[in-house]
Amino acid sequence: MSAAVSSRPETLTGAPFHYCPGCTHGIIHRLVAEVVDELGLREKAVGVASVGCSVIAYNYLDMDMQQAAHGRAPAVATGIKRVLPDRLVFTYQGDGDLASIGLAETVHAAARGEKITVIFINNANYGMTGGQLAPTTLPGQVTSTSPGGRDVDKMGYPIRMMEMLATLDGPAYLARVSTHSPAQIAKTRRAVKRAFEAQMKGLGFSMVEILCTCPTNWGLKPVEAMKWLEENMLPYYPPGEYKVAEGV
Amino acid sequence: MLEEILVAGFGGQGVLLTGHLLAYAGMLENREVAWIPSYGAEMRGGTAHCTTIISDEEIFSPVVEQFSSALIFNRPSLHKFEKRIKPGGLLLFNSSLIREYPQRSDIRLFPVPANELAARAGLDRAANMVMLGGFLEATGLLSPDSVIKALEKVISPHRRHTLPANRQAMLEGSRAVRTIARQCKAG
Amino acid sequence: MxxxxxxxxxxxxxxxxxxxxxxxxxxxxxxxxxxxxxxxxxxxxxxxxxxxxxxxxxxxxxxxxxxxxxxxxxxxxxxxxxxxxxxxxxxxxxxxxxxxxxxxxxxxxxxxxxxxxxxxxxxxxxxxxxxxxxxxxxxxxxxxxxxxxxxxxxxxxxxxxxxxxxxxxxxxxxxxxxxxxxxxxxxxxxxxxxxxCRGRAKxxxxxxxxxxxxxxxxxxxxxxxxxxxxxxxARGESYLTGDAGVLVVAFGSTARIAKAAVRAARAEGIAAGLFRPVTLWPFPAELLNRAALQAGAVLTVEMNYGQMVEDVRLALDCRLPVHFYGRGGGMVPGVGEIFREIVKLGGETRERCRVKPA
Missing domain, CATH: 3.40.50.970 (Thiamin diphosphate (ThDP)-binding fold, Pyr/PP domains)
Incomplete structure (x- = not known):
């Protein structure tokens, strides 16, 4: 199957990614595309792009897509899914979008057990606007709006979405994965597949949180960024499956 | 013909329903009708009231400053609305609960002991139907049959067995008003 | 039915x-x-x-x-x-x-x-x-x-x-x-x-x-x-505007109240009329101008402190004096209040506002 591995998934348009060198958005786009291909769902899929670096994800994914206002992707996906209950409907959101301005939409879509999938990119800062403090920025982490490092006394603590949502009854599948090694990327692919399958089986809300690098805004080289993620983000955001409902 | 009718009392007295039935009956008789409730916090304190407009022509203003008739179910409503009845208009009030006599001398007054008469009809809750029966007797505005038809349409299924008592309550109300009218003539 | x-x-x-x-x-x-x-x-x-x-x-x-x-x-x-x-x-x-x-x-x-x-x-x-x-x-x-x-x-x-x-x-x-x-x-x-995207481009x-x-x-x-x-x-409704010397402009439920006031004014011999925009955007400027052909004064009535009146002025291009009467905060203008405003304007522009005998 080596030929298949190196060819472009049908669900990717082939447009060159605009992402920075070492950013893992491109890898995740590809994983999503591969899983959609594998499940044969490209013509039944409606994706929702959010506001952030991935705002034009619809240029890369060759499927029907809507672009949502900042934080509102789960509400937009809810509207789509309620009209088209047999389609694969998913959002692709960053941490500022999902865990800050769109926290209410995320939590309530999860609580309703909305049969959508959320692909959640956690890179511990607002990437598109140039690296500001995000709800996921680690204690002490320097960003352009926490120049002295995140002071938890004044700026509070990061939000662990998986742990929070796992307390709800609505989600069917919740998993946190990472992109810092090939083994982790393989796990990420499996998690995305399980999430999509949970949705298509009508089991409830599913979400995959993916820890990603942002070398440009972190001020690190790509390889250093991988190391930084592993050393700093993994302890704070432990990977694993946080909820697996029966039947997933 | 343009009748602008106020119904006022407190919540639970069937005030809004009374206005609703008038409007419905008016529609059944091919009149133009409008029903405008008071809404909001007032519904749960002091008085509840609504306006029913019945006309032969298109109804313009849904907001009425001076009413041609008023059905007043309790004392606070009397105080609030007595001055807003047109000279020559009609005031029908529930004398079971309103022990004082209205101040106005330029309108027609009908004290109706609605609670007692409702009890006599066998349905304590039907004081509003007594008032309605009295109002139709005093004005001849609509046929009581139309009101009963309207009630049949809006009543919930588990209350249908009260229809005869409601009809009886209307009859009690119209009888009371007939008696007053006779006394007035005699006096 | x-x-x-x-x-x-x-x-x-x-x-x-x-x-x-x-x-x-x-x-x-x-x-x-x-x-x-x-x-x-x-x-x-x-x-x-x-x-x-x-x-x-x-x-x-x-x-x-x-x-x-x-x-x-x-x-x-x-x-x-x-x-x-x-x-x-x-x-x-x-x-x-x-x-x-x-x-x-x-x-x-x-x-x-x-x-x-x-x-x-x-x-x-x-x-x-x-x-x-x-x-x-x-x-x-x-x-x-x-x-x-x-x-x-x-x-x-x-x-x-x-x-x-x-x-x-x-x-x-x-x-x-x-x-x-x-x-x-x-x-x-x-x-x-x-x-x-079955069978078509995305x-x-x-x-x-x-x-x-x-x-x-x-x-x-x-x-x-x-x-x-x-x-x-653009949509609008005209009521008795053909010979209206005082043109009232109002929308929504206020227009109904104003209509009653116009009728009351007519009963007093004042040639009042009503124009009611049904579309607020697009504002029916042409229809309003047609309704205002005989008008000497315009009165805009709203349940606010003067918003649509700006569109009325724009539409009439300052050709006519445009007056305003409004109530706000949840208070509703009564027929009597609007009637009095019409009478006031009817008095000011008496010549153009009397109903001409047939």
Whole structure:
């Protein structure tokens, strides 16, 4: 199957990614595309792009897509899914979008057990606007709006979405994965597949949180960024499956 | 013909329903009708009231400053609305609960002991139907049959067995008003 | 056959009959009956009622559902409509058809729950960010709540635009006898909708244009659409305007009260008339000018402190003195108050305002 591995998934348009060198958005786009291909769902899929670096994800994914206002992707996906209950409907959101301005939409879509999938990119800062403090920025982490490092006394603590949502009854599948090694990327692919399958089986809300690098805004080289993620983000955001409902 | 009718009392007295039935009956008789409730916090304190407009022509203003008739179910409503009845208009009030006599001398007054008469009809809750029966007797505005038809349409299924008592309550109300009218003539 | 219905419920039923099967809303007085009615009605009609977690979520659910090709509606009152503005701007930008209802109450801020028309500016100037317009329909009785709701869905689909129905607490709460339209067949298929790209190239719904030249082209296209709507869709009603020396201009339930005042003025021998814009955007400027041909003075009456009066002045291009009378905060102008204003103007321009003997 080596030929298949190196060819472009049908669900990717082939447009060159605009992402920075070492950013893992491109890898995740590809994983999503591969899983959609594998499940044969490209013509039944409606994706929702959010506001952030991935705002034009619809240029890369060759499927029907809507672009949502900042934080509102789960509400937009809810509207789509309620009209088209047999389609694969998913959002692709960053941490500022999902865990800050769109926290209410995320939590309530999860609580309703909305049969959508959320692909959640956690890179511990607002990437598109140039690296500001995000709800996921680690204690002490320097960003352009926490120049002295995140002071938890004044700026509070990061939000662990998986742990929070796992307390709800609505989600069917919740998993946190990472992109810092090939083994982790393989796990990420499996998690995305399980999430999509949970949705298509009508089991409830599913979400995959993916820890990603942002070398440009972190001020690190790509390889250093991988190391930084592993050393700093993994302890704070432990990977694993946080909820697996029966039947997933 | 343009009748602008106020119904006022407190919540639970069937005030809004009374206005609703008038409007419905008016529609059944091919009149133009409008029903405008008071809404909001007032519904749960002091008085509840609504306006029913019945006309032969298109109804313009849904907001009425001076009413041609008023059905007043309790004392606070009397105080609030007595001055807003047109000279020559009609005031029908529930004398079971309103022990004082209205101040106005330029309108027609009908004290109706609605609670007692409702009890006599066998349905304590039907004081509003007594008032309605009295109002139709005093004005001849609509046929009581139309009101009963309207009630049949809006009543919930588990209350249908009260229809005869409601009809009886209307009859009690119209009888009371007939008696007053006779006394007035005699006096 | 006519039925007696509350304005809010009649509007909701009309929406269902116009093919709307999806409603996303959040409770707020005085329009909650729309939600309550549709919560009972839609599931049986093969549709979906969903109470959203917020006004913001509700309008974004509308965005998603509209993009998926459905006839969809949301409703609220002033404070909630303010929250929805972000979504309305996106819907206008992405050119999605939907219907938004504002049953106005007094503001600003939390204001009160009594009727008002103080959201005229917000409604007719777009409301949210960016250069956009949306058709605004102003019913003045329960029958029109029904008819204009049906029209709203048609305009929305025809022009791919959000359409706003601007009512007020009186209209929403009052009952009148209405003729309901027959149930319509499903809405026409929308080839641009995101339904899954089987057998065609993908569809993308977005209001995002990274390149300024692209965004300008998009805006120019929108402006062209707004010009077409302005040219074709302006609506208004004239009452006794043929010889009217004093022309009253009012919309919504205020127009009904003003109509009664005009009739009272006529009974006093004053040649008053009423012009009622049915579309607030596009503002029916031409129709207003026609109604004002004989007028010596214009009186705009609103349940606010002077908003539509600016459009009246613009439309008349300072040709006539335009006066204003308004009540706000949930207080409703009475027939007597408006009558007195008409009489005042009738006195000032006596020559032109007397009814000429036949």
């Amino acid at each position: 006519k039925v007696l219905m509350k304005g809010n419920e009649a509007l909701a039923e009309a929406a269902v009959r116009a093919g709307c099967r999806y409603f996303f809303g959040y409770p707020i007085t005085p329009q909650t009956e729309i939600s309550e009615y549709l919560a009972r009605r839609l599931p049986g009609a093969g549709g979906v009622f969903l109470q959203a977690e917020s006004e913001v979520a509700a309008i974004n659910m509308v965005y998603g559902a509209a993009g998926a090709g459905a006839r969809v509606m949301t409703s609220s009152s002033g404070p909630g409509i303010s929250l929805k503005q972000e979504g309305i701007s996106y819907i206008a930008g992405a050119e999605l058809p939907c219907v938004i209802v504002n049953i106005m109450r007094g503001g600003p801020g939390l204001g009160g729950i009594q009727p008002s028309q103080s959201d005229y500016f917000q409604a007719t100037r777009g409301g949210g960010h960016g250069d956009y317009r949306l058709p605004v329909l102003a019913p003045s009785n329960v029958q029109e709540l029904v008819d204009l709701t049906c029209l709203a869905f048609d305009l929305a689909d025809e022009y791919r635009t959000p359409v706003l129905i601007l009512g007020d607490g009186i209209l929403g709460q009052m009952m009148e006898a209405v003729e309901l339209p027959p149930v319509r067949a499903a809405a026409p298929e929308k080839t641009w909708a995101t339904t899954g 569809n993308v719904i977005t209001s995002f244009f990274m390149d300024a030249a692209d965004l300008e082209r998009h805006n120019l296209r929108l402006q062209e659409k707004y010009r077409a709507i302005s040219a074709r869709e």
